[in-house]
Amino acid sequence: xxxxxxIKKGSSSSTFTYAPALESSALVKLKKGHQxxxxxxxxxxxxxxxxxxxxxxxxxxxxxxxxxxxRDADKAVQAATKAYHNVWSKMPGIxxxxxxxxxxxxxxxxxKEFAVLESLDSGKPIKESRDFDxxxxxxxxxxxxxxxxxxxxxxxxxxxxxxxVVGQIIPWNFPLLMAAWKIAPALAAGxxxxxxxxxxxxxxxxxxxxxxxxxxxxxxxxxxITGPATTGQALVNHPAIKKIAFTGSTEVGKLIAKTCAExxxxxTLELGGKSANIVFEDAAIDQAIEGIVNGIYFNQGQxxxxxxxxxxEESIQETIIKKxxxxxxxxxxxxxxxKNTDIGAINxxxxxxxxxxxxxxxxxxxxxxxxxxxxxxxxxFFHRPCFIxxxxxxxLLNRVEVFGPVLSIQSFRTPDEAIAKANxxxxxxxxxxxxxxxxxIQHIAQALKAGVIWANTYNKFDPxxxxxxxxxxxxxxxxxxxxxxxxLEIKS
Amino acid sequence: MPTxxxxxxxxxxxxxxxxxxxMVNVEERAKSFTTRSIKNAAKLEALCLAISMTDLTTLExxxxxxxxxxxxxxxxxxxxxxxxxxxxxxxxxxxxxHVAAVxxxxxxxxxAAEILQGSGVELAAVSTAFPSGQLDFALKLKDVKKxxxxxxxxxxxxxxxxxxxxxxxxxxxxxxxxxxxxCGERAHLKVILETGELITYDKIRLASWLAMQAGADxxxxxxxxxxxxxxxxxxxxxxQAIWDYYCETGKMIGMKPAGGIKTSKQAIxxxxxxxxxxxxxxLTPKMFRFGASSLLNDLLRQIFKQITGQYANDELxxxx
Numbered sequence: 187x188x189x190x191x192x193i194k195k196g197s198s199s200s201t202f203t204y205a206p207a208l209e210s211s212a213l214v215k216l217k218k219g220h221q222x223x224x225x226x227x228x229x230x231x232x233x234x235x236x237x238x239x240x241x242x243x244x245x246x247x248x249x250x251x252x253x254x255x256x257r258d259a260d261k262a263v264q265a266a267t268k269a270y271h272n273v274w275s276k277m278p279g280i281x282x283x284x285x286x287x288x289x290x291x292x293x294x295x296x297x298k299e300f301a302v303l304e305s306l307d308s309g310k311p312i313k314e315s316r317d318f319d320x321x322x323x324x325x326x327x328x329x330x331x332x333x334x335x336x337x338x339x340x341x342x343x344x345x346x347x348x349x350x351v352v353g354q355i356i357p358w359n360f361p362l363l364m365a366a367w368k369i370a371p372a373l374a375a376g377x378x379x380x381x382x383x384x385x386x387x388x389x390x391x392x393x394x395x396x397x398x399x400x401x402x403x404x405x406x407x408x409x410x411i412t413g414p415a416t417t418g419q420a421l422v423n424h425p426a427i428k429k430i431a432f433t434g435s436t437e438v439g440k441l442i443a444k445t446c447a448e449x450x451x452x453x454t455l456e457l458g459g460k461s462a463n464i465v466f467e468d469a470a471i472d473q474a475i476e477g478i479v480n481g482i483y484f485n486q487g488q489x490x491x492x493x494x495x496x497x498x499e500e501s502i503q504e505t506i507i508k509k510x511x512x513x514x515x516x517x518x519x520x521x522x523x524x525k526n527t528d529i530g531a532i533n534x535x536x537x538x539x540x541x542x543x544x545x546x547x548x549x550x551x552x553x554x555x556x557x558x559x560x561x562x563x564x565x566x567f568f569h570r571p572c573f574i575x576x577x578x579x580x581x582l583l584n585r586v587e588v589f590g591p592v593l594s595i596q597s598f599r600t601p602d603e604a605i606a607k608a609n610x611x612x613x614x615x616x617x618x619x620x621x622x623x624x625x626x627i628q629h630i631a632q633a634l635k636a637g638v639i640w641a642n643t644y645n646k647f648d649p650x651x652x653x654x655x656x657x658x659x660x661x662x663x664x665x666x667x668x669x670x671x672x673x674l675e676i677k678s
Numbered sequence: 679m680p681t682x683x684x685x686x687x688x689x690x691x692x693x694x695x696x697x698x699x700x701m702v703n704v705e706e707r708a709k710s711f712t713t714r715s716i717k718n719a720a721k722l723e724a725l726c727l728a729i730s731m732t733d734l735t736t737l738e739x740x741x742x743x744x745x746x747x748x749x750x751x752x753x754x755x756x757x758x759x760x761x762x763x764x765x766x767x768x769x770x771x772x773x774x775x776h777v778a779a780v781x782x783x784x785x786x787x788x789x790a791a792e793i794l795q796g797s798g799v800e801l802a803a804v805s806t807a808f809p810s811g812q813l814d815f816a817l818k819l820k821d822v823k824k825x826x827x828x829x830x831x832x833x834x835x836x837x838x839x840x841x842x843x844x845x846x847x848x849x850x851x852x853x854x855x856x857x858x859x860x861c862g863e864r865a866h867l868k869v870i871l872e873t874g875e876l877i878t879y880d881k882i883r884l885a886s887w888l889a890m891q892a893g894a895d896x897x898x899x900x901x902x903x904x905x906x907x908x909x910x911x912x913x914x915x916x917x918q919a920i921w922d923y924y925c926e927t928g929k930m931i932g933m934k935p936a937g938g939i940k941t942s943k944q945a946i947x948x949x950x951x952x953x954x955x956x957x958x959x960x961l962t963p964k965m966f967r968f969g970a971s972s973l974l975n976d977l978l979r980q981i982f983k984q985i986t987g988q989y990a991n992d993e994l995x996x997x998x
Contacts, residue, residue: 202724204720
């Protein structure tokens with residue numbers, strides 16, 4: 187009998203190729219058309235307009251969903267107002283908390299279904315939606331459930347009350363997680379919400395609507411209306427809305443802030459970033475490499491707090507670049523549904539074009555450009571992880587937010603130079619500091635103008651930790667007690 | 679970067695880098711390899727590869743000539759080739775390779791050498807007063823010499839942990855060099871750091887570099903007599919040290935995690951890690967070994983599962 191030898195005797199090397207390990211999408215039942223969620227029921231848009239939802243990994247149609255216009259936004263706000271006055275504002279906090287706990291529990295039970303749908307709709311690798319997005323979304327509901335009956339302890343000695351109906355507009359990079367960040371504190375504080383998911387990723391928010399039904403949340407407490415920017419405008423301009431919470435681009439954030447100022451609405455904004463990841467020569471080098479990779483290539487770099495500017499001490503710049511190149515080439519780019527995929531698809535054709543355009547313009551300014559040599563899938567919106575060095579803070583890729591897997595690298599000689607370079611940006615969302623020396627980390631952290639600072643790690647989140655930025659990165663904080671306050675009025 | 683200066687016995691100096699390792703991140707990265715999903719053809723390939731990398735080990739006071747004989751035969755032929763004929767999809771079974779080496783105490787070396795001769799299976803002897811190393815140094819050298827003369831082709835020595843932990847790095851360095859001298863070209867030298875006694879990753883990294891600089895052909899985590907033995911994060915730190923040493927000197931040093939690797943699943947996690955840290959050139963029995971006593975049968979069981987779709991009975995394979 188001759189049998190196939192899996193390995194050659196005394197062979198000098200063997201290649202170890204991982205067979206595809208695809209997550210099954212059978213769990214997800216995609217409807218042909220997804221409707222708006224108003225007053226506890228799924229209803230079509232008044233004029234029955236729909237939009238296409240595209241799978242970014244294939245470029246093919248996934249499903250259709252309703253486009254909400256002004257009339258639909260009116261209906262949603264009316265339903266929320268009614269629910270607020272008749273049910274939610276009268277309900278004791280402990281009862282509201284029970285609903286939030288229930289939503290958290292159902293999210294955990296249906297986690298796999300959510301993860302699969304999130305990856306299909308957004309292009310992010312299944313391992314990220316499975317291990318990051320969905321568990322953290324459930325954790326946010328769980329955390330704020332605990333606050334619902336303790337609101338009078340938020341501000342010691344003072345009384346607080348809810349606002350009424352709040353409008354919430356969320357981005358496409360962490361679709362379900364951003365919905366959780368918005369809805370959980372608003373509900374815990376006693377408000378009712380009308381939420382608008384991003385037009386490229388409405389599906390998990392609509393599945394969350396099903397969870398609200400399953401949890402028997404009173405109709406109208408959560409309403410979800412889908413559509414493009416015009417849907418968001420209808421919401422922002424609605425007179426019965428007391429507050430707008432927005433996460434997205436700085437450009438749109440400024441427009442919303444202006445409208446809210448004119449109409450006397452409260453507003454919180456979580457906007458863009460160009461965060462610095464600072465590596466000192468006394469850092470644990472191999473672990474810093476992981477932090478750099480996690481900082482910029484996590485979710486294809488489509489993260490508002492991405493560590494998109496690497497500042498590295500000159501003495502170790504060469505080592506870092508050498509190791510980074512090698513590491514980039516071990517990142518597996520491909521089908522988001524494959525459990526071994528590290529880098530999935532860019533969220534949309536539009537974002538894909540934007541990244542390509544910025545990279546082209548950035549490269550044209552000179553410097554040293556390097557990108558992964560891994561092959562790309564033949565279809566879908568895939569971009570190789572890359573970096574550019576030998577440029578300065580004046581260059582395009584050190585100034586604009588790319589929102590893609592693009593890292594710019596600069597060196598520094600002294601801590602003061604590192605601080606100056608890190609703060610040389612219109613943004614101030616996050617920063618990372620890598621050093622084995624605690625006192626140095628404390629010193630640098632105090633001097634950085636950024637809302638979130640990680641020491642020897644990056645992109646770590648916890649529902650109890652406030653998140654938000656300085657300067658053009660936004661107004662207000664989300665998460666923790668600080669994320670609850672913007673949904674409350676204080677009476678002293 | 680801080681370094682430790684050491685004298686080379688016959689003149690000259692060398693400096694050993696001593697830089698920090700971040701515990702939290704190392705453990706996180708090590709865990710990431712366990713989420714890789716290795717299936718189908720890739721899994722079958724990995725299982726066969728793992729067999730060919732196994733150092734089949736018995737290190738008990740109660741070892742008998744009978745047990746050593748059994749172990750050596752099992753090492754040469756983990757499973758009789760015609761054994762699978764009665765099973766479903768028999769023709770699809772891959773050829774089962776012999777294991778990399780048999781690993782025994784010095785007293786068992788002559789017997790094992792006789793059986794293994796010409797088989798292609800290496801003979802590793804644990805030496806230098808394994809596992810504690812608490813013996814006069816001259817006697818440790820004698821121990822090594824005896825093993826090499828008796829036919830051991832690989833020497834698994836333990837470092838002097840007492841000296842290392844008290845900061846007498848020169849002594850540790852000199853001892854490894856002296857053992858390497860005796861091994862010469864006749865035997866490969868594996869240096870056991872006993873990471874379970876060094877505790878911190880910083881120290882493990884330092885000891886790895888020191889051993890490589892002193893002439894180790896392989897660095898090995900553990901004796902298997904101290905808990906914890908091999909772990910993924912410890913192995914990761916050592917693999918990264920091997921890579922950095924290779925970049926600096928051009929020398930490829932092998933890696934052997936030992937102790938605690940009992941299942942195919944664990945073995946595959948290690949292979950994934952080697953693949954992603956060092957690459958395909960290290961995915962060979964020449965450069966990577968598993969020190970294990972109960973891994974082999976689980977690898978065989980999993981191969982049966984892959985081919986026949988059913989788990990093999992525990993008693994199907996001979997004890998090892």
